[in-house]
Amino acid sequence: MRVAVRNHLRWIVGVCIGGVAAGVVFFAGCGGQEEWDQFWDKFREKGEQPAPTPPVMNSRGKGLQGTIGQLVTVDGLQMIQVSGYGLVTGLVDTGGSDGPEIVKQYLVKEIRRNQGIGEPGMPAEEVIGSRDTAMVAVTGRIPAGAKKGDRFDVGIEALGTQTKSLVGGRLVLCDLKLFAETPQGIIEGKTLATATGPVFVSPFDRAGRPASKVDLRRGMVLSGGITKEPRRIRLMLTDPRYSVAEQIENRINSRYAGLEPIADATSPGSIDLDLPVSAMEQKRLFLERVMHTTLNGNTAFLEERARDLCDELVDLEPEYEVIGLALEAIGKIGLPMVRKNYASEQPGISFYAGRTGLRLGDREGMRVVARHARNPRSPYRKQAIDELGWAIEMSAAGEALRKVLDDEDTDIRIRAYLALRRHRNPAIETRVLDEDNLILDLIDTTGPYLIYVQRVGAPRIAIFGKRMRCNPPALFPDIDYREDGREYFTTLTAELGDDRMTVIYRNRRSGLQSPRLRAPLIVADLVRFLGDRFSLDDDKNPTGLAVPYSEVVDILGALCKRQTIPADFVTDEMITESEDESGRERRETEY
Template sequence: MLKDATMTEGRNDRGRPARRGARMAATLAAALIGATGCGDMGERWSRLFKRSKSEDSTPVPARASSNAVQDTVQGLATVEGLRVTVVRGYGLVVGLVGTGGSDAPDDVRKYLQQEILRRRTGISSKELLDSRDTAIVVVTGEVPAAAMSGQRFDVVVRAMGNQTTSLDGGMLLECDLKLLAATPRGVIEGKTFAVAAGPIFITPFRRGEDKGDDLRVGRVLGGGMLRESRRLRIVLDSPTYNIAARIRDRLNSRYGAAAPVADAVSPDVIQLTVPSAMRGNEKHFLDLVLHTTINGAPAFVERRAAELAEEIQHPQAPYDAISLAWEAMGRSVLPAIRPIYSHRTVAARFYAARAGMRLGDSQAVGIIVQHALASGDPFRLVAIEELANPTAGAAAADALQTLAGDPDNRVRIAAYKVMLQRRHPAISPEAVGGQFVLDVVECGGPPLVFVATSEQQRLALLGRKHTLRPPASYRDDDVTIAIDEGDSEFRIVRVNPRSKQASPLIRCGLDLREFIRLLGERPGETPDGRPTGLGLTYSGVVRVLNELHGQGALTGAFLVDRPSVSDELWKIRTPSRPESEF
């Protein structure tokens, strides 16, 4: 089952040799593929790459000696800007109802007083900080690798002191997030790198020994925003201006048609700029940079493409690196890789087609679609993610809608995420109460509710016949919900959190879409006197759905977000070096 996504990204020592990184990537890939229900992965992998005796005697090529690495940028340099950067700040959560607190170190209170004056809130800083309807918090975020200005990321919000009992229902006012540096004299704060603001999400899926502690920690999904792009630089292992200039010219020739992407600022440093066409795909751009050959002469590229076509047929070839090397060369390699589309080795077939499709080869699209549709295919989830590529065309759109109704729920969620990226017409989005988005996905399969816990407050209903079934009940300080066996309507009472006044009895049918709308829409009445909504937060709506699911009141599966396969693989495969943006 899909699990709650975590805020903390796994880190690795980017400075490790490429060979070790490749082994790590292979290990993780095997683990992730095994999670797709393919049975004993060791056996399947052995059968998949079964070799004859003559093949067994062939030396296994080390990744460092592969043609995918030789004569490329990564053979001469490393890239700065690939590490996750931690930022932190202090902020104020407002909108609480008697659950906040004012206790915090004096220097933090003084800092927030200055911030309140600077931002001209129009309210006394002392009044704000001393109110039990506000809470002083520490805000922490992890800025993704290669992030660009304006990019959003999740932040963790944690109450300071001991007075605050809950952040539920609160709103983080905009605060600055700064770079931190650990020194022998303590932690030093650097420049403001990002800002953060937004509604607090309290996950109902995490349970500690003391459940009350969970209410003091929340997240703002997509609440952090980067003020300036992460610095991206190629650093040569052996400084030489001649080599730096050659790399600059090669990268600008390959990727800088609209504007230069590389500038040799010194004999050992080449400043990188992500081209506008690859905004949102910064990691992919860096992958291509690292796998770009220094020599771009047509004769050399043709020869190297043919060498890689031979190498990828080896049972233990560095498939991903070869695919990226082909892609970095450009469309001229297509004649060399098309014969691999039908290779008997599934890995060679997939990675050749991946390069082809990314280069705009329509013949490759069908191969990727086949991998995505094939139950038990070890590259199925990765193939689905590849269908987000605009070059995949209409064939991908049709396949994705089919996959959204697949028996495997992991496949359904992967397809839904790609459909979102493509703005697929089968998704009908609806803003609920100005707080979250409810997606209704037109597809086959049984009903499935998907809860996003990262980047955006978003719910999705996949499949048909999303109804609720009695009996069920839910109660907290804000709302009471109940339905008895055999009834066709829920009985709901909403309590005003400030006045504690209860609403008249509200009734709602068994349609899940209408039920979610009622929970999340702003309170009010229609012209005929019917209530428009209860005004619950996204956290509140998810909490209700989670409880009803536990009681068996949802007719389908209830799944929670997790990181994508490609994101997990990218974290450990990309070489880097110690760096600082302080």
């Protein structure tokens, strides 16, 4: 038995490490992968230990002189890859009972420990042996700096050969652990996270096109991983000295801490860093500010430093990013010098000065950034839109983004929507359908109709245009649409001139078909009808069908392709963690 356990654990470790070769795709729920490439280039670690030499922080000017970043490396930036086994339920004859015996025994024990799995009174062995369930391998990555309860995406793959499809299933009973392969065998760590939630098998390829064939035995649970304990980030001194460690601790706490300290010099060579709550959504930015913070916090020194840095902005080849971060690290003391550059005719100077002011809470700086966001010719337009999205305490920033929603550029509109979503602006009406089936955003815009679908992070559909409606004739499924063997439970039809959509829904468990149901032609109302939980109104008519998210987005994609819905259909990009679109290896990044 011990040999069998070792061999199978070796297999799943191989799946985790070689996820792309095994066909499993991983995504970090906290997002911002490419955003971290710049930071990662500066502070790359060597293996699991901090680099023995200072991080690469080169600068011709004064932006990095005397900073904390010249004295430390960062430990704890590696994402932790975790794995485990789980059970997918609710498959209705598309699951399977075969798989490694050791996994089956493990899941039987878990079912006995947990009530509510399977039918009441059903023995655990029958639950595992049912064609309504499937044993799966589960993998995911816990981001650096994660707090307890943070969520991340997980990838799943059916074990055995009997399972035909995971579409419409739900992952339960999954603990995620760290496994390590050593000369003595596989070492199993403690449970670092759990995973649960509806399975999403994307009906589209990585470019967002309807895929003719999809592997229905693999899928994802969007934001299904939940961390059980926080992850620590630590600054490691390249020349350990307790006096310097204490200086760094005091400087970080005086500049960035609130009522409670966030830095703790635990030894001459290390400072534990507890990211403040305000920095959890922008961890990279917070760490970069820390690295650009000078040990000297004297007010006169900082004022002089701000003047010197602003003078460097007008150089022939200014280091905008370094200068901007260094000015942010100084704080509001430097704002009078920064404001003098808001009106510069040089786009780089005005944007980075405005961005610095915005990040420090200056409303005039926000207006400078807003001008770049509205200007189609600004080379910093996309960056400006992103910056306005983080200015959640400035209502004017939200209004500036609201105007960009009407832009002619689809990418710009989507970027503005993603930024505005953080503001809770009335231009976006949000509704959660059937607990965790999907999130529907209805966007008030006068621009061209657009549907945007998320495939990572959260099951979310954004409809640009409250009046968007289907134009019959309509038909779903269309036999020419795809050929992957996917089983559909929803049929939609409408004849030319119809004022409603006809929907027939087949009960996944009993196989019984509903009578012909009438659904609205307004797209947002149609999505609500399809995706919300099943319930009946006073006239005993259904108000929701609880159609799985993957099928809802498939329906929308098909209707847009046929122009039954007169809208562009766009999905977010799905790229594996080891390849970009050109096939080049990507560096592992952290958040």
